[in-house]
Amino acid sequence: MKALRIATFNINGIRSRLPALLAWLERERPDIACLQELKAADRQFPRQEIEAAGYGCLYLGQPAWNGVAILTRDSEPLEVRRGLPGMQDDDQSRYLEAAAHGVLVGCLYLPNGNPQPGPKFDYKLRWFECLLKHAQALYGSGHPTILAGDFNVVPTDMDIYNPRSWVKDALLQPASRACFEQLLAQGWVDAIRHLYPDERIYTFWDYFRNHWARNAGLRIDHLLLNRDLAPYLKQAGVDAWVRNEAKASDHAPVWIELSERRRRH
DNA sequence: ATGCCAGGCACAGCCTGA
Numbered sequence: 001m002k003a004l005r006i007a008t009f010n011i012n013g014i015r016s017r018l019p020a021l022l023a024w025l026e027r028e029r030p031d032i033a034c035l036q037e038l039k040a041a042d043r044q045f046p047r048q049e050i051e052a053a054g055y056g057c058l059y060l061g062q063p064a065w066n067g068v069a070i071l072t073r074d075s076e077p078l079e080v081r082r083g084l085p086g087m088q089d090d091d092q093s094r095y096l097e098a099a100a101h102g103v104l105v106g107c108l109y110l111p112n113g114n115p116q117p118g119p120k121f122d123y124k125l126r127w128f129e130c131l132l133k134h135a136q137a138l139y140g141s142g143h144p145t146i147l148a149g150d151f152n153v154v155p156t157d158m159d160i161y162n163p164r165s166w167v168k169d170a171l172l173q174p175a176s177r178a179c180f181e182q183l184l185a186q187g188w189v190d191a192i193r194h195l196y197p198d199e200r201i202y203t204f205w206d207y208f209r210n211h212w213a214r215n216a217g218l219r220i221d222h223l224l225l226n227r228d229l230a231p232y233l234k235q236a237g238v239d240a241w242v243r244n245e246a247k248a249s250d251h252a253p254v255w256i257e258l259s260e261r262r263r264r265h
Numbered sequence: 266a267t268g269c270c271a272g273g274c275a276c277a278g279c280c281t282g283a
Contacts, residue, residue, distance in 0.1 A: 012272070012282085015272090015273095016272065016273090017272095037272095037282085039272065039273065063273085063274085064272085064273050064274065064280095064281090065273085065280095065281075065282090112281085112282060113283090114281095114282080114283065150283095152282095152283070166283085169283070170283080171283060204283075206269090206270075206271095206282090206283060207269080207270035207271055208268080208269040208270055208283095209268095209269060209270090210269095220283080250270085250271080250282085250283080
């Protein structure tokens with residue numbers, strides 16, 4: 001394993017946010033970047049600009065909504081899968097899987113699920129069940145694997161500034177949290193929480209109510225490592241400076257750094 | 266209980282996000 005930096009970023013519109021994306025790539029130089037909420041059809045994806053920045057890319061878009069991409073520095077990602085197994089008739093672009101830099105990467109944009117209860121929440125749980133099934137296979141695959149993306153789940157009350165005002169939100173529902181806990185029960189390591197067990201760390205601050213200035217955030221973007229990759233985890237963090245820029249996405253990038261050698265067992 | 270801000274599209278008010 002070579003030292004790697006892997007990031008996930010819900011960009012909230014890759015076309016309107018392209019200058020911010022390029023500035024972030026240039027400053028942070030992630031080896032692998034998973035993007036969500038492209039809000040662009042494939043023919044609108046800014047491939048040339050991203051390649052000019054030194055990144056190969058795979059993308060699964062659709063007009064106006066959703067959309068995921070995997071960017072790899074100085075290389076071409078090898079596509080493994082587009083779409084989640086069991087969701088073949090899903091018309092929403094939410095999952096892309098690729099191999100790059102010796103790692104298998106699943107880039108996901110889990111459904112929001114609001115309002116709940118209702119069909120959108122049912123769809124979220126159905127999608128999550130398919131993810132759990134696929135994640136189980138990936139976990140024991142023998143390949144160093146990461147699941148990265150916007151999971152649209154606040155895992156615990158420590159992952160939100162104030163759960164009371166969100167108690168009815170799909171992101172905090174016991175059923176949503178139970179699915180996330182099932183991922184952890186499979187053995188996946190939540191990189192941020194593993195390295196910072198007691199800290200309040202957020203990845204999303206909505207545009208309402210001055211939440212960014214008040215640091216009233218949620219942690220919903222996650223990087224999960226399987227048993228073959230977790231021993232290499234060295235560092236993790238949030239590029240909060242991105243959220244402070246003009247016309248920023250409501251999410252900030254989250255990243256991990258892997259070391260060349262195993263660090264733990 | 267609802268709107269708040271923002272992107273995208275049908276380019277004018279909706280729909281969606283979380």
